[in-house]
Amino acid sequence: MPVRVLDPAAPAAAPARAADVVPVQRLASREAAVRSYHAAYPKNFVSGRGSHLQDAQGARYLDFFCGAGAMNLGHNPPVVKAALVEHLQGDALLHGLDLETPAREGLRQALDGVLVPRGLDYKYLSPGPTGANAVEAALKIARRATGRRGVIAFTGAFHGMSLGALGVTANRQVREASGAALPDVTFFPFPDPRHPWTEHSLAHLEHVLDDTHSGVALPAAVIVESVQAEGGVNPAPLEWMAGLVALCRSRGVLVIADDIQVGCTRTGTFFSFDAAGVTPDIVVLAKALSGVGLPLSLVLFRPDLDVLGPGEHNGTFRGNQLAFAAAAVTLPLLADPALGGEVLAKGALMQDLLRDQVAAAGIDATVRGRGLILGVDLVDTGRDTASRVQRECFRRGLLVEAAGRHDTVVKMLPPLNVEHADLHEGADVFGQALQAVLASPS
Ligand SMILES: Cc1ncc(COP(=O)(O)O)c(C=O)c1O
Secondary structure (H helix, E strand, C coil), X not given: CCCCCCCCCCCCCCCCCHHHCCCHHHHHHHCCCCCCHHHHCCCCEEEEEECEEEECCCCEEEECCHHXXXXXXXXXXXXXXXHXXXXXXXXXXXXXXXXXXXHHHHHHHHHHHHHHHHCCCCEEECCCCCHHHHHHHHHHHHHHHHCCCCEEEECCCXXXXXXXXXXXXXXXXXXXXXXXXXXXEEEECCCCXXXXXXXXXXXXXXXXXXXXXXXXXXXXXXXXXXXXXXXXXXXXXXXXXXHHXXXXXXXXXXXXXXXXXXXXXXCCCCCHHHHHCCCXXXXXXXXXXXXXXXXXXXXXXXXXXXXCCCCCCCCCCCCEHHHHHHHHHHHHHHCCHHHHHHXXXXXXXXXXXXXXXXXXXXXXXXXXXXXXXXXXXXXXHCCCXXXXXXXXXXXXXXXXXXXXXXXXXXXXXCCCCCCHHHHHHHHHHHHHHHHHHHHCCC
16 A cells, blocks of 8 residues: 655544544443543644644643653644654654664664763763663662662652652552552652641651761662652742752762653753752653653763663663654754743743732732643642543643652643743633632531
């Protein structure tokens, strides 16, 4: 059969006919209960373009969830689609392990384009395709390089669902779901303005590292998100991040920056920690790397930390060639400082719009974020308010997430190239949903 030439700039394909779409109930009946996003957004989504999704009935949704932060350029960005079509039409490899291929070279060059102008001399490896697998590899590197086992993580942290990554994840429910011991990790308080004593978390960490009777062995590494995303959109103060890196460096403890959700210009700079002026020893990236949600993760590390031998972090799906081809065109777009500037401006606008909506609803709720990761903390209006607002937003055509402890924070991740009009619309829908929820007690 001849290959049909797809024009990536063509209008979105007509949504599948309702008859082609498996009803949600039928899917749900055979699938395990472990699904979760589907419950928050219970529709069959058949197409996506930019900031919008369309369901099987033709209803349109504004997407401020964006695949949990995987779609920083929105859905089906034409230039990335074009690269994928070209890759497919050329019969290039789709599965590549760590074989040498043009797509692999393309990724290498694109990464150089990110790192060299920033003066960063990282080596990198592409582990299994998930963020969690990158975290596993980063922990393995840190332990091998230092010969130590312990790791310091922070309260509120989220680093993934495989055992090593869960070990450094704070959420009790998902830890307990593993049914396994998650050893060798000590948690310290992440800074939280609601709990002023957490200001002293660095002093506490310093004391524990230096006190030979602290009961905590000198760790291999500290793993940190400079903005906790799943933890409820908690940005670490920049001076705290700088202090953490300086402290660790002075004690020979490696710093692993988890930029899986807030890297790739989500916060206005390519790496979220750029704003703190620090250079972590190891960085993990995933989610938005390919620009279209294709699975790809990377571990960047100082050249002297290239300590894993051939085959010591193997995996069948380390070389997703389509993801590499997509990342080769996505990375230069994401790393463009002009986009970063736009993200900061749009983030500031969105914070203002959300504060206006909170004020109009007559409640006292913190709006926080950095760049285009935004959170509205509704904990003071009741434990279920944020989840109800999430559902009400969806009913009104807007996808947002509920995050943080007990899902009390409404979290928004608009595409970085979102239109201003969409930000206004999203904020308005959020405000209407908030007022509707407040008017009808649960
Ligand atoms: C900060 C952070 N680290 C790690 C992960 C795990 O990534 P993945 O779901 O691709 O395994 C996530 C996922 O949400 C994340 O937000």
